[in-house]
Amino acid sequence: MRIAVIGAGVVGSLIARELCRYDVEVLLIEKNLDVGWGVTKANSAILHAGYDDPVGSVRSRFCSVGNSMYTELSRELDFEIKRTGSYVLAFNDEEIAVLHRLLKQGEKNNVPGLELHDRDTILSREPRVNPEVKMGLWAPTAGITEPWMVAIAAVENALENGLKLFLNEEVVDFERQNGRIVGIVTNKAKHRVDVVINAAGLFADEIAKRVGAEFVPLHPRKGEYILLDKKLGSTVRSIIFPAPTEKSKGILVLPTIDGGLLLGPTAEDLPSDRKHDLSTTSQGLEAVKGFVLKLVPGIDFSMAVKTFAGLRPESPQKDFFIRASDSVKNFVNVMAMRSPGLTAAPAIARYVVEEILQQQLGLKFSPKRDFNPLRKGIKKYAELSVEEWQRAVKESPAAGRMVCFCNEVTEVEIIEAIRRGARTLDGVKFRTRAMFGRCQGGFCMSRILKILERELGLDASKIVLKSPSSWIIDGKVRE
Amino acid sequence: MKTDVLVIGAGAAGMAAAIAAAKNGLKVIVAERDEITGGILNQCIHNGFGLHYFREELTGPEYAERFRERLSEYTDAIQVLTDCHVLKLNRDKKALLVSPKGVFELETKVVIYAAGARERPFGSLMIPGDRPSGIFTAGVAQRLMNIDNRKIGNRALIVGSGDIGMIMARRLTLEGTEVVGVVERLPYPGGLLRNVIQCLKDFNIPLYLSSTVVEVRGKERLEEVVVAKVDEQFRPIPGTEKIFKVDTLVLSVGLIPQVEMLDSLVSLDARTRGIACSSTGQSSCEWIFAAGNCTAIFDLVDYVTREGERAGEYASRYVIGERFTRGVPIVPGENVMLTFPNFYSDVDDLTLYVRCRKPMERAVLKVGSFERVFEDLIPSEMIVVKVPRQKLTGLGRIEVTLQEV
Ligand SMILES: Cc1cc2nc3c(=O)[nH]c(=O)nc-3n(C[C@H](O)[C@H](O)[C@H](O)COP(=O)(O)OP(=O)(O)OC[C@H]3O[C@@H](n4cnc5c(N)ncnc54)[C@H](O)[C@@H]3O)c2cc1C
Ligand SMILES: Cc1cc2nc3c(=O)[nH]c(=O)nc-3n(C[C@H](O)[C@H](O)[C@H](O)COP(=O)(O)OP(=O)(O)OC[C@H]3O[C@@H](n4cnc5c(N)ncnc54)[C@H](O)[C@@H]3O)c2cc1C
Numbered sequence: 001m002r003i004a005v006i007g008a009g010v011v012g013s014l015i016a017r018e019l020c021r022y023d024v025e026v027l028l029i030e031k032n033l034d035v036g037w038g039v040t041k042a043n044s045a046i047l048h049a050g051y052d053d054p055v056g057s058v059r060s061r062f063c064s065v066g067n068s069m070y071t072e073l074s075r076e077l078d079f080e081i082k083r084t085g086s087y088v089l090a091f092n093d094e095e096i097a098v099l100h101r102l103l104k105q106g107e108k109n110n111v112p113g114l115e116l117h118d119r120d121t122i123l124s125r126e127p128r129v130n131p132e133v134k135m136g137l138w139a140p141t142a143g144i145t146e147p148w149m150v151a152i153a154a155v156e157n158a159l160e161n162g163l164k165l166f167l168n169e170e171v172v173d174f175e176r177q178n179g180r181i182v183g184i185v186t187n188k189a190k191h192r193v194d195v196v197i198n199a200a201g202l203f204a205d206e207i208a209k210r211v212g213a214e215f216v217p218l219h220p221r222k223g224e225y226i227l228l229d230k231k232l233g234s235t236v237r238s239i240i241f242p243a244p245t246e247k248s249k250g251i252l253v254l255p256t257i258d259g260g261l262l263l264g265p266t267a268e269d270l271p272s273d274r275k276h277d278l279s280t281t282s283q284g285l286e287a288v289k290g291f292v293l294k295l296v297p298g299i300d301f302s303m304a305v306k307t308f309a310g311l312r313p314e315s316p317q318k319d320f321f322i323r324a325s326d327s328v329k330n331f332v333n334v335m336a337m338r339s340p341g342l343t344a345a346p347a348i349a350r351y352v353v354e355e356i357l358q359q360q361l362g363l364k365f366s367p368k369r370d371f372n373p374l375r376k377g378i379k380k381y382a383e384l385s386v387e388e389w390q391r392a393v394k395e396s397p398a399a400g401r402m403v404c405f406c407n408e409v410t411e412v413e414i415i416e417a418i419r420r421g422a423r424t425l426d427g428v429k430f431r432t433r434a435m436f437g438r439c440q441g442g443f444c445m446s447r448i449l450k451i452l453e454r455e456l457g458l459d460a461s462k463i464v465l466k467s468p469s470s471w472i473i474d475g476k477v478r479e
Numbered sequence: 480m481k482t483d484v485l486v487i488g489a490g491a492a493g494m495a496a497a498i499a500a501a502k503n504g505l506k507v508i509v510a511e512r513d514e515i516t517g518g519i520l521n522q523c524i525h526n527g528f529g530l531h532y533f534r535e536e537l538t539g540p541e542y543a544e545r546f547r548e549r550l551s552e553y554t555d556a557i558q559v560l561t562d563c564h565v566l567k568l569n570r571d572k573k574a575l576l577v578s579p580k581g582v583f584e585l586e587t588k589v590v591i592y593a594a595g596a597r598e599r600p601f602g603s604l605m606i607p608g609d610r611p612s613g614i615f616t617a618g619v620a621q622r623l624m625n626i627d628n629r630k631i632g633n634r635a636l637i638v639g640s641g642d643i644g645m646i647m648a649r650r651l652t653l654e655g656t657e658v659v660g661v662v663e664r665l666p667y668p669g670g671l672l673r674n675v676i677q678c679l680k681d682f683n684i685p686l687y688l689s690s691t692v693v694e695v696r697g698k699e700r701l702e703e704v705v706v707a708k709v710d711e712q713f714r715p716i717p718g719t720e721k722i723f724k725v726d727t728l729v730l731s732v733g734l735i736p737q738v739e740m741l742d743s744l745v746s747l748d749a750r751t752r753g754i755a756c757s758s759t760g761q762s763s764c765e766w767i768f769a770a771g772n773c774t775a776i777f778d779l780v781d782y783v784t785r786e787g788e789r790a791g792e793y794a795s796r797y798v799i800g801e802r803f804t805r806g807v808p809i810v811p812g813e814n815v816m817l818t819f820p821n822f823y824s825d826v827d828d829l830t831l832y833v834r835c836r837k838p839m840e841r842a843v844l845k846v847g848s849f850e851r852v853f854e855d856l857i858p859s860e861m862i863v864v865k866v867p868r869q870k871l872t873g874l875g876r877i878e879v880t881l882q883e884v
Contacts, residue, residue, distance in 0.1 A: 226605065231739075276698060280607045306602030308610065382566065386575065389582045397579035402512060402564040410577075438739070440600035446622050460629060465612035469699035472612050473629040477654045 001363070002027060003195040004184055006171050006207055008035035010147055010342055011334055012199030013154040014349035020161035021353075022365035027191055028155065028163055029184065031170035033467060034427045036151030038201040039337065041430075042278070042310030043223070044252060044265060045147050046239055048340040049086060049139035051106025051114060052249060058320040060109045062344035062351070067141055069346040077153035078377040079146065080257050086142035086239035087122060089295060090135045095243035099137045102244075106139070113140040128235050128296050142239055146257050147342050148430045149377075156420060157375035161368065166191075167421075168468070171200070174211050180330050181211065195330045195363070197352065202275045202313045204335035213325035216336050219272040220311035223265025224284035229303040229438050233259040240295050249339065251291040253299075258407065258433055263292045263299070265310065280307045305438055312338045322348060324356050332356055378416045378432060382408035403451070404444040406437025414448060418455045426466040428452065449473075482508040482558075483798050484791075485574055485587040487565045487740075490518020491780045492771025492787035493593035494546040499791025500591070501556035505798055508585065509550075509557060510576055512564040516550065517543030518595055519772075520780065522621045525646050531781035542780060568740060572766060589766045589794045592741060592754065593787060596734035596772035604732065608694040613701030617647045617731035624654055632727030636704050637661045638692055641859060642670035642778070644731030649678035651729070659723050660685045662692060662706050664713050667838055670859050691715060692728070701726050736773045750817040751775040757822040758829050759803045760790030768794040775819040775832065778861050782832065789830075812880035814842065816858060823877055829866040834858055835881050842881040847871045856881070 001024045005012045008030035016028040032038065050064030074081045090096045099116060106114045115138045122129060122136045159165060166186070175183035175190070184191045200207045208215030233255055242250040248267035256262050266284045270277060289301055315321065315336040325331040334352055337345075357363045381389055381399050393400035398411035409432045417431035425441075428434060428448055435441035435448065449472065453460045464470045484500045486493045489511035497509045515521065520528065523539030530536055533545070550557055563578035574585045598616040613632055615623070617639075623629040635656050637644050640663035648658045661679060666689045668675050679686055687706060693715045694705040708719035736753030738745075745762040748755040753774040760768040770790035771783045793803065806824035809831070811817055819832040831846060839856040849870040853862055871877060 227602070231742075279609045279694075279696075282607045282693070285605055285607060301605070302603070304603050304605055305600060307605050307607075386582055386584065389577075393579065393581055400577050400579040400582055401562065402566070402577055405512070405564065408566065438600075439597045440602055442598045442600060442616050442619055445619055446627060449623075450627070460627075467699045470612040471700055473623060473631055474633060475630050477624050477628050477630050 001025065001194045002192060003197065004029060004191060004193045005197045005199055006184075007038065007198070007200040007204070008032075008151060008155060008165070009038045009040040009199060009201050010036065010151045010345045011337055011348060012197070013151040013158070014345050015197055015199060015334065015352050016163055017154040017158040017161075018349040018353040020158045020163055021368060021371045023368050024365055026158065026163050027166065027193070028158070029166045029169055029171055029186060029191070031168070033168050033424055033464070034422070034430070035155045035167070036148035036430065037426070037466070039311060039313060040147045040151050040342070042225070042308050043147055043339070043342060044254065044262065045144050045256065046086070046254065046340075046343070047081065047143040047145060048343045049106065049114070049142040050109050050111045050340070050343070051102045051137070051139060052244055053109060053340070055105055055108045058322060059340060059344065062320070062347040063340045064109055064111050064141070066340075066344040066347035070143070070145065073346050074145070076373045077150070077157055077375045079149040079153045081143050081145040082257060083141065083143040084238045084255060085138060085140045086241060087117070087126065088137040088241040088243060089122070089129065089133050090243050091130070091132055092134065096135050098243040099135055102137055111139065111141065114138065126236055126238065126240065128298070129240060130295060130297055144239065144254065144257055150342070150345070152431060153375055153377065157373070160375065161371055171207060176212075176328075179328060181328060195332070195357065195361075197332045197334060199334045201337065202311055204313065204333065208333055208335070211325070211328050211331050213328040213331050213333065215333060216315040216317060216321045217272065218313045218315055218336060220270045220275050220277065221314040221338070222268045222270055222277070222284070222309055222311055224280050224288060224309045225262060225264030225307065226285060226288050226301070226304050227256070227306040227308070228261040228263065228299070228301075229305050230259040232261040232300065232303050235261050235296060235299065242291075242295060251288055253292050253296045258436065260305070264288050269314065270311075275311065278309050278311065280309050284309070305440055314338050320344070320348070322352065322356075324360055330361070378413050378420070381410045381412065403447050404432070404434035404437060406439050407433040409434040411451065414451050415455060418452060423456065424464050424466055425449070425452070425472065480583060480585045481587070482506050482585060483588050484508070484591060484794060485510065485585060485589070486591045486593060488518065488593040488595055488771075488773075489516035489559065489561070490593060490595050490771060491520060491542070491546070491783040492595070492790070493518070493591070494550055495784045495787030496591040496593055496770055496791035496794070497557050498546075498549055498553060499788045500795045501553040503792070503795035503799070505556065505795050507557045508587075509559045510563045510565050511559065511561045514562050516547055516559060516561060519618070522618070522625050524625045525650070528780050531779065532784055565740070568744065570744065588798045589768065591790050591794050592762075592767060592769040592773060593771045593790075594737040594740065594773045596736050596776055599730075599733045599735055601730055604730070606692050606695060609697050611695070611697035611699055611701045613697065613726050614695065614728045615730070617643045617729055620647060620729050621650070624650060630654065630656065632656055634659060634725040635727035635729055636706075636723050636725045637729045637731060639663065639731035639733070640669040640686060641731055641733075642674050644729070645670050645674040645678040647729055647731060648684050649682060652682050652684065656727065658682070658684050659725055660687055662687045662690045664689065664691045664709055667857070693720065695728060701728055704728055734772060734776045736776065738773060741767065748821045750811060751819060751821070755821040756819070757803065757806050757824045758820045759793035759824050759826060760786065761793060761797070761803055761805070761824070763805070766797070768797075775817065777832070778859070782861070782863060785830070807874055807876055809877045809879060812878040814839065814881040814883065815879050818879045823871060825868065825871070828868045829871060831864050831866055831879065833862040833864070833879055833881070835862070839881065839883050842883050845880045845882065847874050847877055852884070
């Protein structure tokens with residue numbers, strides 16, 4: 001049996017890995033040059049506790065379960081998570097009422113450990129938050145991760161277990177016979193398939209339309225962010241939320257896994273034809289700045305290292321849409337993955353494979369006997385002891401050549417990222433964190449370009465930042 | 480391993496410091512993370528280096544080469560480790576060095592920190608818009624072109640009219656990239672008049688003053704840059720936007736002293752953002768001395784060399800047993816943006832570097848009971864003056880002012 005997953009975001013990648021546990025042929029088709037570069041690349045990176053999804057919603061069904069699955073998943077796939085905990089802060093009576101409502105909702109959603117904290121407790125743990133705070137909802141299971149790393153790790157592990165990955169390949173059409181899909185047509189090839197899982201993120205509605213299956217319409221909701229230097233990373237220890245409104249969870253202040261401070265996101269609804277609009281705006285960035293100061297006064301914006309935007313795939317129902325199609329018998333939609341899609345993804349992946357495919361569609365899979373659930377991340381030499389590192393350098397001198405000084409990435413790590421599939425500057429960046437630090441590649445970009453050139457046997461003019469036409473240099477200055 | 484002096488960084492400052500320490504008979508190790516010594520000089524292939532120090536006009540690589548030769552005259556005393564990154568410096572005077580030859584700890588008696596500066600990245604400007612390829616800082620562009628022989632694009636706009644920005648405008652033009660303009664948010668050029676003429680006017684490159692980039696566009700490679708006029712508070716004025724169709728944007732918007740490795744060991748100066756130093760080059764941690772662009776951003780390499788020598792001299796005297804007081808604080812006053820050093824320790828006359836706040840035709844510099852008139856002052860050009868020791872005695876605090884006359 002051949003099962004194709006469309007879209008290598010966190011959802012599609014985890015589904016693909018889940019499928020690799022069984023004796024089936026798994027195809028993962030992704031239009032970008034690398035995995036995890038859709039919605040998964042730009043979001044708040046939070047493992048939500050699960051108190052803010054309406055009771056009975058599909059979101060609530062998967063959020064807290066997904067959250068708890070991350071502990072084991074991060075151990076198996078060797079990516080980082082940090083259980084920082086989160087606070088929702090209330091500054092007036094109305095907001096206090098919101099906290100009480102969230103607490104009840106959280107308890108119904110089986111979120112463990114929720115507590116209401118008074119001002120003094122909050123300030124003793126988070127001394128930098130606005131001292132006018134009155135009450136806070138504490139959620140100890142909330143945490144942070146690197147979302148693209150979850151996708152990368154899942155795909156690397158799946159490849160180890162037989163996955164066929166097709167990058168830079170866009171699904172453009174389908175071949176059908178008797179109400180079933182028999183083939184996927186991409187811009188490059190045709191793939192014969194028995195089952196198709198649509199995890200195409202923002203574009204999942206368009207895929208479903210092409211297939212002729214049910215779908216919910218998606219429109220992008222933009223979220224803009226400002227990332228600040230590591231020097232400010234310890235400003236807060238946990239994730240600081242304002243009291244949520246009808247529309248969104250609000251603009252937050254939170255630490256990132258690699259020690260920076262993230263501010264955002266805004267929430268701006270865009271028409272459905274702007275799914276490629278990842279631009280930041282002056283209004284958006286100003287809104288972020290203005291808002292976060294109410295939560296955490298005195299943030300120094302001159303320490304910004306980057307601004308970016310992400311797009312949530314939002315639907316009128318504001319809920320995930322995960323189900324086998326009624327009209328096309330071998331097609332499954334996993335769409336409308338707005339927040340907390342990252343958190344829910346591991347639970348969704350298991351649900352899709354175990355319940356939808358095996359129980360509802362009655363597909364019979366036998367477990368793969370030699371499935372290996374473990375993947376090792378790229379070794380970080382700067383974290384080794386001096387003795388271990390010394391030994392590694394004796395074996396491979398490149399382990400002692402620091403390439404990215406800000407995030408302490410050695411040449412061996414860059415080479416390893418390329419061996420694992422990085423073909424672009426961003427590919428190296430998202431796998432190693434090189435160029436991610438305070439100088440944003442000022443010192444290391446040109447060196448990484450040379451390493452890519454050498455390892456891939458390509459001229460630098462053929463190496464791109466992130467997409468086919470995002471060239472970096474245009475030949476030589478002189479022959 | 481053990482040494483008397485560990486010099487971190489072998490740019491102009493580090494090389495000069497090492498030589499000064501070796502002259503005092505000490506054992507010196509210089510660690511440089513690049514493959515060769517010289518630092519930023521190696522990529523600055525234009526001339527304009529060494530007029531004060533050598534009384535000759537050299538290119539950056541030539542200037543570096545002279546010091547490389549001098550270093551090699553002290554092979555007994557100085558060991559230069561290139562391709563060697565100093566990863567950590569601990570309170571117990573032990574450093575962790577990482578290189579393809581090995582990872583090892585080095586114990587030293589004194590450190591001279593000369594790590595230079597880094598460039599402000601694009602992201603720190605918070606310019607709205609897309610995130611395409613084709614946006615480079617000047618230093619990256621310079622390295623790609625001058626060292627790696629790469630052409631970075633076909634049509635470029637430059638942000639920042641400091642000397643580096645203007646020199647890059649000329650370089651790009653000479654290498655076949657059309658430069659459509661240089662954008663500067665101040666109402667006057669940020670660099671030397673000489674460079675306005677030699678790098679822009681001579682090549683017909685327009686300079687847009689009181690202007691800034693308000694948006695960048697391009698889903699893959701850069702396609703358009705939107706520039707607008709700004710008011711006195713540097714706020715863009717709506718309706719003044721102008722679109723440049725370019726595939727390349729080069730940013731030359733300032734250098735930041737590299738201090739992060741020492742963050743928890745020494746204090747910094749709020750104005751320079753560099754390591755707060757006394758006139759001996761000593762930091763707040765008595766066994767750490769510092770010099771060059773990691774203390775304050777200097778215009779001329781000649782000054783950096785002199786500061787390196789000074790730090791090398793006092794650091795060696797410290798190893799030999801001499802002790803210095805931190806001294807009295809030197810603070811910027813009227814019309815002064817920043818001053819260096821940050822403290823005056825009464826062992827010698829004071830060599831003072833001053834950057835003014837705004838262009839001035841004529842101004843009196845006052846430091847203690849010392850006064851001198853300067854003409855044609857601009858913020859981009861540092862004033863350097865030697866203040867005799869006796870003019871500074873008895874002061875608890877030294878305020879530096881520039882009164883317009
Ligand atoms: C601003 C913002 C903040 C968020 N914050 C959080 C948070 O803190 N916590 C949380 O849990 N969730 C959060 N989310 C939600 C979370 O990011 C998403 O739910 C999740 O990343 C969705 O993953 P995905 O795999 O469904 O989509 P994607 O990552 O977009 O993956 C879909 C993939 O399909 C590919 N594709 C599309 N069309 C085709 C085609 N025709 N052919 C081939 N490939 C195709 C795309 O290129 C893409 O890589 C946030 C989202 C946003 C935007
Ligand atoms: C583009 C440009 C153009 C210029 N043009 C002129 C000009 O025309 N005339 C003029 O006089 N001056 C000019 N200057 C100024 C002058 O060149 C510099 O001020 C001077 O060279 C700085 O020297 P430095 O030693 O302080 O720093 P750098 O040259 O930056 O040296 C610092 C060295 O430390 C190393 N280092 C840092 N951290 C570590 C670590 N942890 N471990 C090991 N090594 C480390 C770095 O690799 C680097 O080599 C120019 C500067 C620039 C940037």
